[in-house]
Amino acid sequence: MQYFPFVVVAWILGVGLYGVVTSRHLVHQIICLIVVQSSTYVLLLGVGYVTGAVAPYYFDVPVHTPAVDPVVQALALTDVVVEAAVTALLLSFAVQAHKRFGTLDPQELASLKG
Amino acid sequence: MTAAQRRWVFLAAAAGLAAFYLWGLLGLPGFGRYPGPYGFVILRLAVRQTSATGIVSAVNFDYRGFDTLGEEFILFAAAAGTGIVLRRLRGERERPAVDEAADRDVPPTSGAVRMAALACTGPVVVMGWWLTSHAQANPSGGFQGGVVVATAFILVYLSGEFIVFKRFSPVHLTDAVEAVGAGGFAAIGVAAVAMGLAYLTNYLPKGQVAGAVSSSGTIALISFFVGLEVAAAFILIAGELLEQTLLIRRGS
Numbered sequence: 151m152q153y154f155p156f157v158v159v160a161w162i163l164g165v166g167l168y169g170v171v172t173s174r175h176l177v178h179q180i181i182c183l184i185v186v187q188s189s190t191y192v193l194l195l196g197v198g199y200v201t202g203a204v205a206p207y208y209f210d211v212p213v214h215t216p217a218v219d220p221v222v223q224a225l226a227l228t229d230v231v232v233e234a235a236v237t238a239l240l241l242s243f244a245v246q247a248h249k250r251f252g253t254l255d256p257q258e259l260a261s262l263k264g
Numbered sequence: 265m266t267a268a269q270r271r272w273v274f275l276a277a278a279a280g281l282a283a284f285y286l287w288g289l290l291g292l293p294g295f296g297r298y299p300g301p302y303g304f305v306i307l308r309l310a311v312r313q314t315s316a317t318g319i320v321s322a323v324n325f326d327y328r329g330f331d332t333l334g335e336e337f338i339l340f341a342a343a344a345g346t347g348i349v350l351r352r353l354r355g356e357r358e359r360p361a362v363d364e365a366a367d368r369d370v371p372p373t374s375g376a377v378r379m380a381a382l383a384c385t386g387p388v389v390v391m392g393w394w395l396t397s398h399a400q401a402n403p404s405g406g407f408q409g410g411v412v413v414a415t416a417f418i419l420v421y422l423s424g425e426f427i428v429f430k431r432f433s434p435v436h437l438t439d440a441v442e443a444v445g446a447g448g449f450a451a452i453g454v455a456a457v458a459m460g461l462a463y464l465t466n467y468l469p470k471g472q473v474a475g476a477v478s479s480s481g482t483i484a485l486i487s488f489f490v491g492l493e494v495a496a497a498f499i500l501i502a503g504e505l506l507e508q509t510l511l512i513r514r515g516s
Contacts, residue, residue: 152294160285164278171274172267198303201296206307206319209401209475213311217319219303220310224323228335231407231494235342238501242349245508249353257267 155196162189176244176254180237187233191226198222314466316400316483317475325399325406325486329464332486333449336493340446343497350504358511373423381423388416396491400480406487410494417499426510433503438496445493452482452489 162185169182198219204211206220248254293299306327307319316322324332352358396409421429453464461467464482471479478484 153289153292155295156289156292160282164282167278168274171270196295197292198298199296200298205403206303207317207403208311208319209317213474214308217307219298219300220306220319220323221303221328223320224328227320227324227405227407228331231335232338234411234498235339238505239342239345239349242346242505242508245505246349246353 155192155199159189159193159196162186162192174255174257176247176256176259177241179256180240180244183240184233184237187229190229194222194226194229311474314400314480314483315470315474316480318399318401318403318405320403321399321405321483321487322480325483325490326464326466329453329486332490333453333464336446336449336490339494339497340442343442343500346501346504350508352512356512358507378423381419385416385419385423388412388419392416392491392495396487397477397484399487400483401475401477406490406492407494409487410491410496411498413491413495414498414502418502421502421506426506429503429506433499435500435503438499438503441492442496442500445489445491445496448489449486449493452486 166182166184166186166189169185170179173179173182198221200216200218203216203218206217206223208215208217244254247259251259253259306323310319310322310327311317314322314326316326392409392411392413392415394409395404395412396406399405399409417429417433420432456465456467457463459465459467466481466483468481468485470481473479
């Protein structure tokens, strides 16, 4: 059980990467990339977890109650924002690729020129 | 490369990655045994130093404020990039946002969707504003609040038409709000430099009660500007994608 969350991370990462490699549709591929990135959320939150601790918010619990690491949680927030930005950009590239080449299959796109 | 070859290359690479991951895992402390020290140091000091009870916000908008500035500009750049990528290309025309065939039988938005979307719009705006203004107290902040506020504009689109969405979020106004949001964050930092402090030092009075809306100095202010920036950026991105789908056609 001690390493279980990190096994979950590896599983999400592996599944996402497999999807990226074998994808036959750009939108599907972008969603697989989101899955890959989700593994980093689990990793960050897993690294900072402290058994029996509360969330790092002292609004309604006394200050100095043991809490989990707030730094990795802040990093996870950054991660989410960057993912949203990357996804928006990639999806707009997919729209233009479809307009220009008439296909969204990455394996066909690779064989096209210009 | 065929699909089968690609899969073999992937499997070989994945095996290597798995080996490295396992090797790294062996050096990690087990789950739930975070050794610190940075998180614990911040947990001890944050409430006293910043008067914020939301320590994640204190990290984001104060201790790691400079990183968050970069993060905000990533979003800013992505919104600008989406606008550039989805521009009208040569050989395309933008048709006017009106119904070109008024006589054709378009299924109208159902009353149930319209009602639900309209009923949600107000509460969603209030919730977004609440999240944006409570960064220093609760699990909330400008990033979360901004996205929720942007959702309200998508609800306007759902309950009406694209033209209504456009009327509620004209591009020049959304652009200006986004610039104010991004620039405001940077300006708060520059103001600290002008006072002879380090960039993004929390120089405002921290308030008496920890976690109150008026507490925590620049954390609340930065969260407000981030909320503006995020809301405007997501409205712009949604607007660009909708415009691309609905208005831009091939031909000149």
